[in-house]
Amino acid sequence: MPSQFSSFTIRQANPRDVGYVSEILTESFYRSADRQVHFLHRCFVDMVYPLLRYGIMLDLSSRFGEKTPCYACLVATHPANKSLPIATLEICMRYVPAQGHQNFWLGREMQQHPYIFNLAVHPHWRRRGVAKQLLLAAERTVKQWGYSQLYMHVLEDNQTARNLYDHVGYQMYDREGNLNYWLLRKPRRFLLQKKLRSI
Numbered sequence: 001m002p003s004q005f006s007s008f009t010i011r012q013a014n015p016r017d018v019g020y021v022s023e024i025l026t027e028s029f030y031r032s033a034d035r036q037v038h039f040l041h042r043c044f045v046d047m048v049y050p051l052l053r054y055g056i057m058l059d060l061s062s063r064f065g066e067k068t069p070c071y072a073c074l075v076a077t078h079p080a081n082k083s084l085p086i087a088t089l090e091i092c093m094r095y096v097p098a099q100g101h102q103n104f105w106l107g108r109e110m111q112q113h114p115y116i117f118n119l120a121v122h123p124h125w126r127r128r129g130v131a132k133q134l135l136l137a138a139e140r141t142v143k144q145w146g147y148s149q150l151y152m153h154v155l156e157d158n159q160t161a162r163n164l165y166d167h168v169g170y171q172m173y174d175r176e177g178n179l180n181y182w183l184l185r186k187p188r189r190f191l192l193q194k195k196l197r198s199i
């Protein structure tokens with residue numbers, strides 16, 4: 001791997017990171033240049049941006065404060081400024097169907113597994129391998145907790161993220177939202193799984 005790609009540091013987030021992490025999440029999920037959005041939508045997001053960011057900050061603070069076992073928020077920082085997160089992801093425990101690829105959900109057996117959410121890289125730092133490094137760090141964390149599978153959701157139309165997950169070895173486990181897809185043409189949510197090699 002080129003040296004500039006391996007120079008990021010991954011660490012556990014601390015309460016001082018909440019401001020930066022919420023900025024990365026708001027920027028990535030509401031204002032990302034990756035997605036084509038209508039001009040009016042962009043204006044609306046700009047107007048409510050401080051509110052959105054504040055809501056995300058409150059959510060993060062409460063998760064940080066809860067001290068739940070098997071919860072982690074990882075951040076990537078650049079050596080030039082180790083206190084400044086440039087990317088983040090969270091891991092928690094979540095119920096997923098014991099068996100994927102079923103079209104019905106009534107009566108499905110559910111099991112708790114580690115689950116990745118809120119993966120985002122600040123737009124200025126994308127395509128340098130940061131997300132890949134965060135995902136690998138998440139795998140190490142989950143193995144330390146004693147688990148051997150990781151799950152996450154991705155929207156069908158988020159091709160960038162799907163490329164990334166494909167690249168690091170996640171596989172399709174389940175398709176959700178088929179009804180919305182067929183009736184309202186809303187993108188489905190794909191549940192992805194990665195089986196981790198033993199330590």
Ligand SMILES: CC(C)(COP(=O)(O)OP(=O)(O)OC[C@H]1O[C@@H](n2cnc3c(N)ncnc32)[C@H](O)[C@@H]1OP(=O)(O)O)[C@@H](O)C(=O)NCCC(=O)NCCS
Pocket residue numbers: 028029032034119120121122125126127128129130131132133153154155158160161163164165167
């Ligand atoms: C998706 C996201 C996290 C990727 O972060 P990143 O740090 O740029 O990804 P990486 O540099 O680690 O990419 C690793 C691999 O993923 C794939 N990939 C990443 N970005 C891509 C893009 N824009 N187009 C095509 N493939 C891409 C490539 O295979 C890449 O490997 P390569 O650079 O050797 O070709 C980032 O674009 C982002 O924050 N998006 C907005 C938030 C989001 O959608 N999060 C995911 C929610 S499920």
